[in-house]
Amino acid sequence: MLTKFLIAGAIYLGILVFLVRRTRVKEKTTSSYLLGGGNIGFVIGLFTTAATLFSAFTVIGMPDFFRTHGIGAWIFLAVSDTMMVYALIRVGEMLRRKARKLDFKGMSGLMVNTYGAKLAGYVAFGGAVIFLIPYIAVQISGISIFLNAAFPNAIPVWAWSLIIVGIMILYSETGGLRAIMYNDTLQGILLFITIWIIGWNCVSHFGNMTSMFDKVESISNELLSVPGPKGLFTTQFLIISAIAIISLPFTQPQISTRVVIMKSSSALRKMAIGLGIVAILIILPTLFMGMYGAVLYPEASTQEFIGHVLLYDQAEGIAALGLIGLIAAAISTSDSQIFALGSELRSLLTLGDKKAILITRVFIFFFGILALIFSILSTEHLVLLARTSFTGTAMMGPMILVGILSSRKPSLLMPIVTVMALITFILAKIGIIPSKIGVLEVELFLFSILAIACVLEGFLLGKAKGTTSKN
Amino acid sequence: MKKRRVALLKILDGLALLTFIASFSPLVTPEHVAEPFILGLPYTLGAGLLVSFLFVILAYLVSIINKEENHAD
Incomplete structure (x- = not known):
């Protein structure tokens, strides 16, 4: 399988390099480098936002969440995501209007301008750094540990982390946000195809969905209702998660930047509706994978289960694609988050553009290294840490909304x-x-x-x- | 025309709020209840899927109403 993975990996890297060359920004300004030219159409906007939103936590975390805690995971993520789409379409336009008026460079800078006080900007920036860095780190470490398990004799875990962070920093530094968005589109398509092939194979194992749920019911009836076998999905848990996820377009800078730089309001509306449909279509196959795991691997560890469902139970070609899809999912979210932290910093700087961009690029590198160090040290559970990140940034939601509205x-x-x-x-x-x-x-x-x-x-x-x- | 649009948006917001509340009530998420199955899906999953589609439809309706508004472009 290593050979097929290396071939698929080389093709993937080749396309990444091609896209970086195509989107390379020679004259790096805030507008061209950090805001991607501010002219993003519906298709690129949809895929880049989807790829940024659906990370390794979706590919690894959600199947495991469905397997362990049951179908309540649908309410936890899919229902909350579609609620988020409603909020995005309702408030997104107002954010864009405010951003146009106040020369948007990042949410932190926007807060300084709307509140007329640096404190508001520092709170937005500090909150983003504190809650995004551990989330980025846990994604990198999750994928690295998994790659190490798939190829135990290749390279150590930290070396996988280094390669992933290296790729991210390289193309973020070279091409800026536009390069990230084009790569996100590639990664989003790859993730979508891979996850559906694997999800479909999982349902096919049972013949159809009815037989799948019959089988799950015979193993653990509790998986088919809330709060699930371990009692996780309580009403309070689900409400907190929903509030955290609904706030994402305004509290996580990598998403709010995309909302602001869409080419037109019409493109934003189409992107938001598309995002709702994509959310349903991405989470559905992770449900199939989770139910498959609940029947076949109820007692396995997360790593063993993901190993089986993505690799060992699939044809070699699909498994290689699965691995690339997994790396793509992690990279497409983490690079956007690291880059967004850089943009947030830039929005707080009042220096000349050239100097501010230089400092921002140094800090993007620094944030990448910080995430790498945390990833080598982190051991947290992926989905729950992602939820902590969403909830932490959601605490800034009311402040940001008051500022926007x-x-x-x-x-x-x-x-x-x-x-x-x-x-x-x-x-x-x-x-x-x-x-x-x-x-x-x-x-x-x-x-x-x-x-x-x-x-x-x-x-x-x-x-x-x-x-x-x-x- | 503007009054009508504002009223329609308020109705949609009201519907969204009601659906939000219903999502976390026994109507959609009854505890320890898997039946009745909806199209072969356990009750909460089937109802959750319907809620997901409903929110996308509500968002679509908002986008149609907002089309007429002066926007940020």
Whole structure:
């Protein structure tokens, strides 16, 4: 299988190199290098956003989540993703309007401009760095450990991580956002084809879907309802996840940048609808893979199960494609996140464009190295860490939304409450304070506080408007 | 015309909110209940699939209504 993987890998790398050469930016400016020229059509927009959204956590994590916790995983991700599409189409236009008005370079810079205070920008940037770096790292480590298991005698885990980060940094530094987006399109198509071939094979093993669920029912009836055999999918868990995922287009900079740089509002609308359909189509085969694993490998570790479903139970050609698809999934999300962190930093810099871009490129390299170091050290569970990342950045959602939606300059209430919410969330995650406040999970408690702060801010803004009109 | 558009958007937002609430209520996610099967799918999965499609349809309807609005381009 190694030979087929190397051939498929060489073709994949060849196409990557070709795309980087085609999209190479000679004169690197904020607009051409960090914002991809700001003229992205519907098709590229759809695939780059989908590839950025559906990462290794979808390919490895979701089948394992379905296998271990059952069909509630559909509500956890697919339903939440389609809710996100509704939010994207409702608020995306307002974000674009604000971005046009305030010369968008990144969400952090936009927050500085809307709040008229650096604190808001630092909160947005700090939150993104704290919650994205571990998520990037765990994806790289997940794929590297898996590649090492697939080819135990080839190279060590850290060397796989180094290769993946090396590829990411190289083409991000060379081609900028446009190169990333074209590569995302390639990776998105590859991921889609691979995941459907494997998912289809999993259903075929049982004959049809009805037989598949009959078989799962005979093994563990609990897999076919919530909260699942381990009781994970409680109502609170699902609501927190939904809020976190709905906020993604505004709280994760790699997605908000794509919303802003779409060529037109019509392209954005088409992209959003397409994203909803793609979400359903990408998550469905991971359900098939999970149910297959629940019947055939109920007691196996994640790595053993993924090894079987992606590699050993597939024809060699498909397995090689599966591996490339997996690498593509990890790279397409991680590179966008690392690059977005660079853009966020740029949006906070008030230097000349040339110097700011130089600093940004140095930091993109630095963020890549940071992710590499974390990936060598990390051991966290992929899906749950991804959820922590989404939830952590979602704490910034109310502050960002107030900034986008208000026509006046808001007070510092939201940035201050957001900092406190972020600190509380981190303390709860590392176990210094309890993860429950009364009957509420700490995340829901914090979302409630942030919602109250939003209402207060709305009241303050309304009062200020009243005073101005009286004058 | 603008009033009509705003009203329609409010109706769609209301529907989206109701669907959101229903998604986490026993209507879509009853605990420990796998039956009845919908088209061969366990109840929560079948209902969840319908909710997913419903949100895409709602988003599509918003996009049609918003087409007429002055946009950011």
